[in-house]
Amino acid sequence: MKPDQTIRMPVIQTFDNIKRASEDLEAGIHKKRIQAEPTLPIYLKFTDVTYKVVIKGVTSTVEKEILNGIFGSVNPGEVLALMGPSGSGKTTLLSLLGGRVRGSTPGGSITYNDQPYSKFLKSRCQDTMIGSSFVRGVSGGERKRVCIGNEIIINPSLLFLDEPTSGLDSTTALRIVQILQDIAEGGKTVITTIHQPSSRLFHKFDKLILLGKGNLLYFGKASEAMVYFSSIGCSPLIAMNPAEFLLDLANGNINDVSVPSELEDRVQMGNSETETRNGKPSPAAVHEYLVGAYETRAADNEKKKLMIPTPIDEELKSKVYTSKREWGTSWWKQFSILFCRGLKERRHDYFSWLRITQVLAIAVILGLLWWQSDGNSPPNQQDQAGLLFFIAVFWGFFPVFTAIFTFPQERAMLNKERAADMYRLSAYFVARTTSDLPLDLLLPSLFLLVVYFMAGLRKSAGPFFLTMVTVFLCIVAAQGLGLAIGATLMDLKRATTLASVTVMTFMLAGGYFVAKVPVFISWLRYLSFNYHTYKLLLKVQYEHITDSINGVKIDSGLTEVSCLLAMVVGYRLLAYLSLRRTKL
Incomplete structure (x- = not known):
């Protein structure tokens, strides 16, 4: 389910609704149509999510931890952005939340309207050459919009997207994120991974999860992320794109960033290369500090919020289990x-x-x-x-x-x-x-x-x-x-x-x-x-x-x-x- 990746083989899409959705996405007038058909509201919550994979070697088998104790939530009308460096676990987390990871069973709890995953949660450009590796079709930006249109034609309550803006210019990327915002305003729940967004894009997101090496560095409102990191002593010393600043921190890079006093003390006292590098805190030390700071200062409050019952009546909560499975058409x-x-x-x-x-x-x-x-x-x-x-x-x-x-x-x-x-x-x-x-x-x-x-x-x-x-x-x-x-x-x-x-x-x-x-x-x-x-x-x-x-x-x-x-x-x-x- 990667809207930025079109599968190679099928080079033609012929759904009438894809054409309408793609045209609306292009023109920016799709908002009313997306909001026209009400769907079951989905409140997604996840706590202490862990995930490990088994790597088989020649002589031994090793378990590698991909995610460790991740939690968060996203409600109808919100766009949750998953950010982090390459290899931080963004796509794995997205796949887990979408119920598309087979093999190893993840730890923790993932609920939809306070209920576990069910197959009943899953529902439900005409005549235009999309293209493939061998056939020239539409441009990359148009392809992404068609892929998003391909997902929304079944009117989903919950939409997952993996890096829908990668490879696009800033204007097109902003248009894509605006589309996601409009979809959310229609009562949908939207979760997307994002890679190096511009400052304009960053401020479009309602909530943010920042990952680093499979650990949670921040979860909360995107607009409050900079305030939080400032409160733990990490502030940019020069004017920076907030997303760039956060990714630098997740990578352990504190160039042009104020160093918290606790980390300065580690530099002065530590002799190990794991603590210091060229007189500065090493990336490993920065990562350890950020994980510990979030655990001690913010995690408990956010976890308490997850304990609040979903604001939806019991009839709708159980709808995904008691209703007959429906298809979009005959x-x-x-x-x-x-x-x-x-x-x-x-x-x-x-x-x-x-x-x-x-x-x-x-x-x-x-x-x-x-x-x-x-x-x-x-x-x-x-x-x-x-x-x-x-x-x-x-x-x-x-x-x-x-x-x-x-x-x-x-x-x-x-x-x-x-x-x-x-x-x-x-x-x-x-x-x-x-x-x-x-x-x-x-x-x-x-x-x-x-x-x-x-x-x-x-x-x-x-x-x-x-x-x-x-x-x-x-x-x-x-x-x-x-x-x-x-x-x-x-x-x-x-x-x-x-x-x-x-x-x-x-x-x-x-x-x-x-x-x-x-x-x-x-x-x-x-x-x-x-x-x-x-x-x-x-x-x-x-x-x-x-x-x-x-x-x-x-x-x-x-x-x-x-x-x-x-x-x-x-x-x-x-x-x-x-x-x-x-x-x-």
């Missing part, structure tokens, strides 16, 4: 939006010159190799059968390795959007697997238009369209296998290896290369979409001439069609079940 609407998005995303891949050239080149080569071949005599039939077998193999092999990449590459996007409960997994899966179908029909059609008539196959409408349907069934079945392998393994290297072995086995067991396949392995042909496709292609071309070609019996074709349809459904069902089991 299943059909989710499907239709995701379907349209899928078409717009992948048309650039499907109709790239590289792919079109590849298909046409192979089609022309095949047409020249089998130029106006005659299928009326047995020797020529065997010759044409080789062409039909290649068609079955090519349109079985090609879709498998295209579909393998689908879910592993979109995992990051799916993780982000599903974490915000933007749509049901079933709506995404059905839309993702059906949006390819119209596109999948076009290139095979172009391929067959070239090969079919160049190679001199049966020149009538019926056989041509039956050949087209057969190839299309093969493609959809092969796609299902690729989707199932990709969703099960979620690793491109392993998935590609498994797919290669599987497809080659299916091809070899089909009976074209080996006339008499051993009984103990012959059953594999019935699982092979290549085999069933090959038999159907033979039936379409030669059922009026012969009952058998190359040892392959030509029958009614119902068995082959049934098997291919079962693969179309079965492989996709396996892919969906595998996707549900995957931790997104």
Whole structure:
């Protein structure tokens, strides 16, 4: 959930509300719309939050402390800023508060309206190229605004943002923070990490948490931070941006900062390098002093405030547990939006010159190799059968390795959007697997238009369209296998290896290369979409001439069609079940 980071794979956003939100964010007139729909107020409190990660070494395992005893609160209508140097634990704390940290269980208490985290807390630019690593899209600032719009379209009560202003100029950054302030004024609770804000940005925040090495150095009103640090003897000696001053302190840097008398005494008395450095308090000594000062002078009062019950009636407090889980829109609407998005995303891949050239080149080569071949005599039939077998193999092999990449590459996007409960997994899966179908029909059609008539196959409408349907069934079945392998393994290297072995086995067991396949392995042909496709292609071309070609019996074709349809459904069902089991 990093609004400053757009996931690489999905390059198109098609939600109508994103366009409206993005336009409003740009124009600065979105305030009324954000406030128009009331949401459940969320009062977030957290006390004594600790978090450790286990680092496994070659010979030993070490526990590293990331957060230590962090507390704070933020109410509807407020913007809480998390500040601190790199590695201080800002993003980890944000992720913990958002319920998005898996693995080690954090210590302490995090409550929402005095209740623990529940999955029911999670809800609920059109036609504009957002862009990716390979496709030029909108600018960085526009991308951030679209990402924020992407989060607020489900009207959340609680909004988390990780460094939404990083990399932006001061004017754009100020506009983004003003947006967050307006969102909060609509009754939302906003928490954001911030890196090196300008003084104008800093004064826009209602509350501030300052972290240093995973410890709390300050929590309270942002406007009172400078007063507090002045009270413990740390004041800037020159005019400074308050945020710059606070980050210097969190880093242990006290250049151009008045040194508290307690620290001066440590410098005079201390001989250790941990206490002094070049005659000044070391960063470690400054950090220790700041942590101790906050614990003794301010922490108790702030913790007492957290004990005050949330000012919201019991009915609303329990709403997140007793109400039915709601979605922003119907299943059909989710499907239709995701379907349209899928078409717009992948048309650039499907109709790239590289792919079109590849298909046409192979089609022309095949047409020249089998130029106006005659299928009326047995020797020529065997010759044409080789062409039909290649068609079955090519349109079985090609879709498998295209579909393998689908879910592993979109995992990051799916993780982000599903974490915000933007749509049901079933709506995404059905839309993702059906949006390819119209596109999948076009290139095979172009391929067959070239090969079919160049190679001199049966020149009538019926056989041509039956050949087209057969190839299309093969493609959809092969796609299902690729989707199932990709969703099960979620690793491109392993998935590609498994797919290669599987497809080659299916091809070899089909009976074209080996006339008499051993009984103990012959059953594999019935699982092979290549085999069933090959038999159907033979039936379409030669059922009026012969009952058998190359040892392959030509029958009614119902068995082959049934098997291919079962693969179309079965492989996709396996892919969906595998996707549900995957931790997104």
